Amino acid sequence: MDISNLQVIKASGEKAKFSIDRVAESLRRSGANDELINSTLEKLKSELYDGITTKEIYNRAFSLLKEGNKTSASKYKLKTAIYELGPTGFPFEKFIAALLSHSGYKTETGKIYQGKCVTHEIDVEAKSDKKLILIECKFHNAGRNSDVKIPLYIDSRFRDIKNFRNNGKNKLDFEEGWVVTNTRFTADAIRYGKCSYLKLLSWDYPEGEGIKDRIDKLGLYPITVSTLLSEREKNFLLSRDVVLCQELINDTFYLDHLGIHNPRKKRILKEMEELCKH
Incomplete structure (x- = not known):
């Protein structure tokens, strides 16, 4: 479809002109390579429609990115991860x-x-x-x-x-x-x-x-960016003042306390370490 005049609905309820360049830039800032960016954009274009919300665009782009590179997907969801720190502030x-x-x-x-x-x-x-x-x-x-x-x-x-x-x-x-x-x-x-x-x-x-x-x-990402930790596990860590991925790397016993088995624990810590590289 022709996306040049596509209108999207922002979180505030306002309408705005869709920008494929803005989506591409956000994907690039997540660390995704050109091949993954291009494939994600091509798939995304086929699912766009006039009046689509920016949240729907984000959710779809995140899912596609997650299939290609989980670390990039985690970085891409940073803004949402900040919201997930909790409504109390x-x-x-x-x-x-x-x-x-x-x-x-x-x-x-x-x-x-x-x-x-x-x-x-x-x-x-x-x-x-x-x-x-x-x-x-x-x-x-x-x-x-x-x-x-x-x-x-x-x-x-x-x-x-x-x-x-x-x-x-x-x-x-x-x-x-x-x-x-x-x-x-x-x-x-x-x-x-x-x-x-x-x-x-x-x-x-x-x-x-x-x-x-x-x-x-x-490289100081909040633990809520993780694509491997469950919501329950994130809430447990936040309640123990473990806010950063770096803090979880330094205090891995929290994963033991959650009863996370060793193979999954290794995958989580690898994800944390990849995110903390800068």
């Missing part, structure tokens, strides 16, 4: 803390800070020898972005913490305040972040340094 906070921990920071989650007016529970505290960063995480389901109200609200909390003084001595001058989301920021949110010197980090922002780029560069 707490595993997402752990994941961001783990990313920063493997980037040289000492991290803590859920730390309480006194502000001038009220106390605040901060999602992630990240410390290095030269810098203290306070981070608030906003986890959303597909189709919902973070608008300007979110950085406005979080900025006011950070300002309250900075303004706290105990007998005029304990003003906290942390280096940076961050707002991190697993989806995207609206244009107004980004403008406010730049104006207020609030660092924003989303799926693809800042360009070249978003969450996806950081994961790919460092």
Whole structure:
């Protein structure tokens, strides 16, 4: 069929023009070779129709990729894997803390800070020898972005913490305040972040340094990308604070605790090791 004028339905419900180049690029970023990309696209083209959802396109492309290269399929499902960290958002906070921990920071989650007016529970505290960063995480389901109200609200909390003084001595001058989301920021949110010197980090922002780029560069994939672990097994690992594939490689006894037999255990660990190469 002619796909040049094909309309797709995004997770937000909006219509958009289908781009085969965008699908090809996402397949390429998963590490798939040209042969697998071309065969996947040819099969996918035959199944497209006007009004198809982006979720349907993703599911079909993922299935085709999984048949050809499971490691590429795992990387391709990264965005969905972030959603699978859970609706409470707490595993997402752990994941961001783990990313920063493997980037040289000492991290803590859920730390309480006194502000001038009220106390605040901060999602992630990240410390290095030269810098203290306070981070608030906003986890959303597909189709919902973070608008300007979110950085406005979080900025006011950070300002309250900075303004706290105990007998005029304990003003906290942390280096940076961050707002991190697993989806995207609206244009107004980004403008406010730049104006207020609030660092924003989303799926693809800042360009070249978003969450996806950081994961790919460092090889720090969440365990939810696995195509071999069951949902029950992933939930068990997350409940034990095993968020990254790298952490599972270092703590393989969790697989024994789950009663996973040795041949399957070897396949899972091989998958983890392939994903962690960068």
